[in-house]
Amino acid sequence: MHELTIAKSLIDLSCKHAREQGASRVTRLHIRLGSMSVVLRSLYSCFGPASRGTLCEGAMLEIDEVPLSVHCRRCNATKHPAGRFNFRCPDCGTPTPDVLTGREMQLIGIDLDYTRLDGATAAAPAVPGTARTAAV
Amino acid sequence: MPVVQMHDLAHGQAHPHDHGHDHGGDHAHDRVHDHAHDGAHSHSHAAHDHGHDHGHRHAVAPGSEFLRIEQEILSENDRFAGVNRAWFAERAILALNIVSSPGAGKTSLLTETIRRLAGRLPVAVIEGDQETDNDARRIREAGAAAIQINTGRGCHLDAHSVGHAAEQLDPAPGSVLFIENVGNLVCPAAFDLGEACKVAILSTTEGVDKPIKYPDMFAASELLLLNKVDLLPHLDFDVAEALDYARRVNPAIEAIQVSARSGEGIDLWIDWLERRHRAIVQVRVDALDAEAAALRSCLGIDAPGKPLTVVAGR
Numbered sequence: 301m302h303e304l305t306i307a308k309s310l311i312d313l314s315c316k317h318a319r320e321q322g323a324s325r326v327t328r329l330h331i332r333l334g335s336m337s338v339v340l341r342s343l344y345s346c347f348g349p350a351s352r353g354t355l356c357e358g359a360m361l362e363i364d365e366v367p368l369s370v371h372c373r374r375c376n377a378t379k380h381p382a383g384r385f386n387f388r389c390p391d392c393g394t395p396t397p398d399v400l401t402g403r404e405m406q407l408i409g410i411d412l413d414y415t416r417l418d419g420a421t422a423a424a425p426a427v428p429g430t431a432r433t434a435a436v
Numbered sequence: 437m438p439v440v441q442m443h444d445l446a447h448g449q450a451h452p453h454d455h456g457h458d459h460g461g462d463h464a465h466d467r468v469h470d471h472a473h474d475g476a477h478s479h480s481h482a483a484h485d486h487g488h489d490h491g492h493r494h495a496v497a498p499g500s501e502f503l504r505i506e507q508e509i510l511s512e513n514d515r516f517a518g519v520n521r522a523w524f525a526e527r528a529i530l531a532l533n534i535v536s537s538p539g540a541g542k543t544s545l546l547t548e549t550i551r552r553l554a555g556r557l558p559v560a561v562i563e564g565d566q567e568t569d570n571d572a573r574r575i576r577e578a579g580a581a582a583i584q585i586n587t588g589r590g591c592h593l594d595a596h597s598v599g600h601a602a603e604q605l606d607p608a609p610g611s612v613l614f615i616e617n618v619g620n621l622v623c624p625a626a627f628d629l630g631e632a633c634k635v636a637i638l639s640t641t642e643g644v645d646k647p648i649k650y651p652d653m654f655a656a657s658e659l660l661l662l663n664k665v666d667l668l669p670h671l672d673f674d675v676a677e678a679l680d681y682a683r684r685v686n687p688a689i690e691a692i693q694v695s696a697r698s699g700e701g702i703d704l705w706i707d708w709l710e711r712r713h714r715a716i717v718q719v720r721v722d723a724l725d726a727e728a729a730a731l732r733s734c735l736g737i738d739a740p741g742k743p744l745t746v747v748a749g750r
Contacts, residue, residue, distance in 0.1 A: 302592055302623035310509050317505055327500045331509065336652065337626075387655075387687055395687035405626075409504040411496050 303342045306405070307350040310343075314410050315355045323412035326356045330411075334366045334404040359410075368402035513627055516595035520602065520630025524613070528720035530713045531602075531613040533629050535653055536637035537646070538619030541663045543571045544696040545637060546614055547578035552706050553612065554579055557713060560607035562615045564593040571616065581605060592623035595630055610717055612709060621650035632716065633658040640664045640671055644678040651685040659690045661705060666695040 310329060318326050344361060351357045372379045372389035378400060379389050388395050496502050508514055524531045536542050543563075550559050561582040563571040572584035583605045585597050598615060607613050615631060617624040625634075636657035638646055641664055647654040654660065660682050662675065679691050692708060694701035 302626055305590075305592075305594070305623075306509060306626070309512060313505070313507060313509065313511070317503060321503060323501075328496075330502075336655070387685065395683065397686065397688035405509045407505050407507050407509055409502055409506070411500040411502050413500045415499050 304346045304350060307343055307346045310347075310407060311351050311354055311356045313407055314359075317410060318355045318412055321412055323355070323414050325413040325415075326359045326410050327413050328360050328362060328411035329356065330362045330364070330408040332364045332366060332404045332406045332408050334402040335368050336399075336402045337405050364408070366401050366404045369400045370396045371398040371400055372396050373398070510626065510628075513595050516599055517628035517630040520595055520599045523599070523602065524630060524632070525716075525720065527607070527609045527611075528717045529607055529609070529611050529613050530709070530716045531615060531629070531631045532712075533615045533617055533624070533631035533634045534637065535617045535621070535624050535634055535657065536619060536639075537621050537642065540619070540637045540639040540642065541696050542616050542619070542637055543574055545661065545663055545694065546616060547574055548696045548699070548702060549614075549705065549709070550575065550578040550580045552702060553709070557710070558608045558611040560605050560611050560613050562593075562598060562601045562605065562613065564616060564618045566590070566618060581607065587618055591618055591620050592627050593617050593629060594627050598629045610713075612713055621646070621653045625652035625656045632712065635659045635661060637661045637663050638678065638682075640667050640673040640675075644674055645681055647678070647682040647685055654682050654689065655686045657686065657689060659692065659708065662691060662693045664695060664697070665693045665700055666698040 310331065314326050314329055343363075347361055351359065367380060368383075368386075369378055369380050370387055370389070371377075372392065372394055373396060374392050374394040375389055379391060379396075381388060381390050387397065387399065520531070523529075534542050534546070546561060550561075553559050559580040561572070561575045561580050563569070563575060563582055563584045564587060565571055565584065566587050566589070568586070569584040572582040575582035583601050585593060585601050587593065587597075593615065602613065605613075615629055634653075634657040636654055636659070638660060640662065643649070647660075660679075662678065665675075668675070675693065682689050682691065690708070692701055692704045694705055696702075
């Protein structure tokens, strides 16, 4: 199934950023998945094999799940339906095609290790322990 | 036309990773375990990470640094899809991504559609299957240009391979391009190919609740073609119930009941196609008109405040 494609895209993207930063390893991938994408839980099982031999090997996967929210035209408000694919206003029952959140599939960021395998530091981060932002 | 294997379509750039080579057990083991945990977490490895609480923030391990990226995971595919979409728009091509389970009748419906459109609209087809070019041959026999993409182990078409196939096929401007995806109601939903919209085919020999069993696909499609309605007298299939399920996951979805075999409802489908095709062509005509008007104004013709009488006074 396509989890493998998703995993590979995720790994390619992360490795690209890691190489650009001169890091030796990716230790964590922080991603955002809409509840409509939770089929991708199976990402966990293919991430390991797909990351073998890459800078992401052994990294941990952290997933933030974003619940489904829709805009109800009748109530003119943002609503949170109960089911994953239940596109009806939970209050008035009106069907709505206006999905606001729940389709996300994004890489939020990665933790990079700059330590080389021989123990030396590959390239000192500008300010250790602080967050940088990638140029996307 | 040759069958395109999906892996042939890569640009041949070296992939510095992902060869799946085998590490010695010790080495791999060391790599997996040498990053620091703070002791409280025992679940932090990808393959072991099921079901823990989401949303909590892990401390960045010592020596590690957080890099904020904020990028779509499928951004590479989306980028290629964007390129395809622009390519189609420039040529006023109506590209439709046809999705269904295996056996719903995609190819039969397309061959019937091609026969009906003969002499009315130019049609081209990109066929996606894991193996064989049987479908592309059927399409060519029906009278349309076709190219087959074999995805091998892949369960869906992606924008990159479709882009190359479209270039090779090179449909005439103003064509209808059907992209017949791999028969699969799960994976193709996530991959934008640059199409104008997805068209889902459901057949009466399937369960009425397919739309809620595979909601992504029906949520992502603009039109539902309910195929094989000629068989309804012999089946317990409840059309109203099936359409209700479809609208539950996609209140905006349009639906047309058709039979590729008896021809029932095909006229409505052809009307839908011609309407969408006209809209696409009109957008391109308007854009070209605007461009031509801009260029004319450079020549001093038709520009605001200037008369059209360029040759007057002779």
